[in-house]
Amino acid sequence: MNILDIFYNHIVEEASNGRVDCFVYYNIFFETYIEETDTRITSLIQYDNTLVPTLYIKNKALFDELLQKYVELSLAFYDDNNFDEEIINRIDFERNKTCKEKVIMTLLWSNATYDDFQNPIEFLRKRIAFLESNIGEISHEFEFSPILNGNISIDIEKDKIYNETPYQMTIKSTNPNDEIYTFPKIKFGIDNDTVYIYAIQNKEEPMVGYTKRVNRALYKVGEGFNKEKDNYELYGSGNLSDISPSFLVSLNMAISYFQSLGFTKIVVPSILISRWNAKKIGLNYLEQAGRITPETLHYRLEDQDRIQHNLTEKLLRTFLRLKYHYDNIDVDSLPFEGDSCLHMSINGELVGNNTLLNETASLVRMNKNRII
Numbered sequence: 001m002n003i004l005d006i007f008y009n010h011i012v013e014e015a016s017n018g019r020v021d022c023f024v025y026y027n028i029f030f031e032t033y034i035e036e037t038d039t040r041i042t043s044l045i046q047y048d049n050t051l052v053p054t055l056y057i058k059n060k061a062l063f064d065e066l067l068q069k070y071v072e073l074s075l076a077f078y079d080d081n082n083f084d085e086e087i088i089n090r091i092d093f094e095r096n097k098t099c100k101e102k103v104i105m106t107l108l109w110s111n112a113t114y115d116d117f118q119n120p121i122e123f124l125r126k127r128i129a130f131l132e133s134n135i136g137e138i139s140h141e142f143e144f145s146p147i148l149n150g151n152i153s154i155d156i157e158k159d160k161i162y163n164e165t166p167y168q169m170t171i172k173s174t175n176p177n178d179e180i181y182t183f184p185k186i187k188f189g190i191d192n193d194t195v196y197i198y199a200i201q202n203k204e205e206p207m208v209g210y211t212k213r214v215n216r217a218l219y220k221v222g223e224g225f226n227k228e229k230d231n232y233e234l235y236g237s238g239n240l241s242d243i244s245p246s247f248l249v250s251l252n253m254a255i256s257y258f259q260s261l262g263f264t265k266i267v268v269p270s271i272l273i274s275r276w277n278a279k280k281i282g283l284n285y286l287e288q289a290g291r292i293t294p295e296t297l298h299y300r301l302e303d304q305d306r307i308q309h310n311l312t313e314k315l316l317r318t319f320l321r322l323k324y325h326y327d328n329i330d331v332d333s334l335p336f337e338g339d340s341c342l343h344m345s346i347n348g349e350l351v352g353n354n355t356l357l358n359e360t361a362s363l364v365r366m367n368k369n370r371i372i
Helices: 003-015 060-077 100-111 114-118 120-132 209-222 245-260 273-288 294-325 355-363
Strands: 020-022 024-026 031-034 039-041 054-057 138-145 150-158 167-174 180-182 185-191 194-201 265-269 329-333 341-346
Touching (some): 003 020, 003 060, 003 100, 024 100, 060 100, 060 120, 114 120, 120 185, 167 245, 185 245, 209 355, 245 294, 265 294, 294 329
Parallel strands (some): 031 054
Antiparallel strands (some): 138 150, 167 185, 329 341
């Protein structure tokens, strides 16, 4: 199968119009420029409130080599449960090249920042490193947390292909009655000594029993934080008290776990431009199909901007709040000071000014007696 034919003659062309046909449509929107041949594939369609990035290919030979390697690794990494049956059976392959390879190369760009589109060779190298990292799927059982009244465990699992990263971390606390509290999941990838955290996501659980008791205990994250003195503004809105305790404690344990394994740098992408555009394109198509009015389209586009803005700020605030509690976490650069990511570094074991954070960070540290 000619992977490059699928990419250049199908994905690139279709993405320039904001919809890639993989038996189902993915609203992936970008233009392409190949520097060596001065070739431009530009969009002929406009969607309200979208920001169209340009895939800027400077060294086509190296880009092609890395793209093919990424596809080969992805085919080995993701099993058939990640693909629709029509894709596995290659229905409509001859006409639109709908196949696993096309899905892989399409969804790849849904996880790109604006900077990644400008430097796709580095992006591909990073995504390859994510797949080749030896973190693997693994489970760890840790000791008892008196504050949470439960034993802490960490599971690292492969994530689905349509999510942001190849791996996710699930942290749980299990009490003596075998009741389980599940913390928000950490979506991450690893490249050398750097952990890239793309998202912290939770699933709502009924506030009853052990879940209710743990959530009450999690408000101990307020210890050591002076709202009157330190509740300062972040990027013009929000403040460091405006975080979810469960997100902060989950991140705290994840960072401590990674740091104990030797990962000292943390990078947090602030916005994935293709995912931002995809929702807007979907709304535009609803309006074109007459399923919503132009007025509703305008309202829902504005609402999506507000929701995305809040989600991005909440993610960044959670990291900055964690840094507040620990003197040995440094902010190396904020988003758009260098690139669009938050860059942080960790210097030594996490010991700070909050009892709950100190306890949970200490519990999940790996040591020489544990083997990963």
